[in-house]
Amino acid sequence: MRRGDLADLAAFVTVADQLSFRAxxxxLDVTPSAxxxxxxxxESRLGVRLLHRTTRSVSVTDAGHRxxxxxxxxxxxxxxxxxxxxEEQRKPFGRLRIYASHLAAATVVAPVWGRFLSTYPDVHLELLVGEAPIDIVAKGFDAGIGPKDRAAEDxxxxxxxxxxxxAVVGAPNYFALRRPPRTPDDLARHCCVQYRRAADAPLYEWSFSRAGEERRLAVDGRVIVNNPDMAIRAAIDGLGIAYxxxxxxxxxxxxxxxIRVLEDWSPSFEGLFxxxxxxxxxxxxxxxxxxxLSAASTAAMPTQVLRNPFAKEA
Known part of the structure; x- marks a missing residue:
């Protein structure tokens, strides 16, 4: 089929329905002569007469009827x-595929997905959770959610x-045996649950800030994890203090x-996108x-904002 044939055939159907070039x-919002x-x-391309026409009337030929x-x-x-x-552009419909980090899935998607699906019953939500940055277009996702540095420039x-x-936290049974830290330097006397993003990545240093003073410390401990949920679980089990x-x-x-400690030293980092x-x-x-999601997001912007500790290293 040549480019434009479909439009011309649709125009032919309209002429046949109206039996009038003017109508x-x-x-079609064109001139009768056009x-x-x-x-x-x-008709010239097809080699067949489709319409009989005079100055007063239009009729369809036998070939045109066929x-x-x-x-x-x-x-x-x-x-x-x-x-x-x-209709799909006017009313949410079909499958929505989202790729999100574990943090984004837990703190951004999960709090609203029940309300979203009940509000839009014709939408099917597919959520894939992963930490590795991926090409969401090549993988067929509609959007991704995570640190801003995951988004391509365009x-x-x-x-x-x-x-x-x-939040710097530890279990009550852990602090029953040890005095809670009052300053970041006190962490040198504690077991800390360490975080490593990937097998070949360096251990994450803990950042703190208070009244314009910023500290970045390497901590020590017997447990190393690469997942924020496991860091919390280790703290609950009394294995150490988690960041x-x-x-x-x-x-x-x-x-x-x-139990939360060092709250007055706890900084903030840029949120999720x-x-x-x-x-x-x-x-x-x-x-x-x-x-x-935008309606549910936090509007407040703390003054001390650090790089996301669970994002990829620059």
Whole structure:
């Protein structure tokens, strides 16, 4: 099929329906002379007369009727498909695929996914959790959520969680045997749950700040993990003090399984972002998801903001 044939065939169906070049031209928003020229070119390419026309009337030839019998279902199917696409842009529909870090999945997606799916019952949410940066376009994802440095330069990044505070925590049974630290230097006398992002990455140094003073310390301990959840679990089990995120430790602090220390020294780091390719033709499901996350995000911006300790090293 040549480029433009589909439009010309659709125009032929309109002329056949209206049996008037003037009425068909008005429906197609073209001039009658331009539409007549289009029909003559179509007939010339096909080598068949489709329409009888005089200055007063238009009728369909026998060959034209046979073509119409085949064209009408196809044109109707195409029109329906285009209408469905338009409806999808107006109403969230279909599958929404998100790639998120463990932190983003737990603190950004999980708090809203029940409300999102109940609000938009025609959407299916697929969430893949991973720490390795990936090409979300090549892997078929609509968006990713994580530290801002995961977004490629040509992507749109939308903040979905404000800067988040660090929490230094330990179990009550751990502190029953040891005096809680009052300054970062006191950590030298404690077992600390250390964090290594990857097998070949260096151990993460703990950062602190208070009243403009900033400290960065290498800590010691008998447990090393590469997952924030496991750092908290080690602390709950009394294996040492963990350096984690306030949002991840919150439920264990409320339950009394963990005790927070060095709170006046705890800094914040830049929050989390949803990133996706391009601004144009954003799927309605993704737009609705972004709007819901943005409405739920934290607006406050602490004055001391550090690099995300659980993001990749620069």
């Amino acid at each position: 068909a031209a008005a429906r 539409l007549s020229h289009t029909m003559r070119q179509l 073509l119409l019998e085949r064209l009408r279902p196809a044109i109707s199917e195409i029109s329906g498909a285009l209408e469905d696409l338009g 992507m749109i990044a939308v903040r979905v969680m404000g800067p988040m505070r660090v 984690t995120l306030e949002s991840l430790a919150e439920m264990f602090l409320r339950s009394g399984q963990l 949803l990133y996706y390719p391009g601004r144009r033709q954003v799927p309605a499901a993704l737009r609705a998801f972004i709007d819901m």
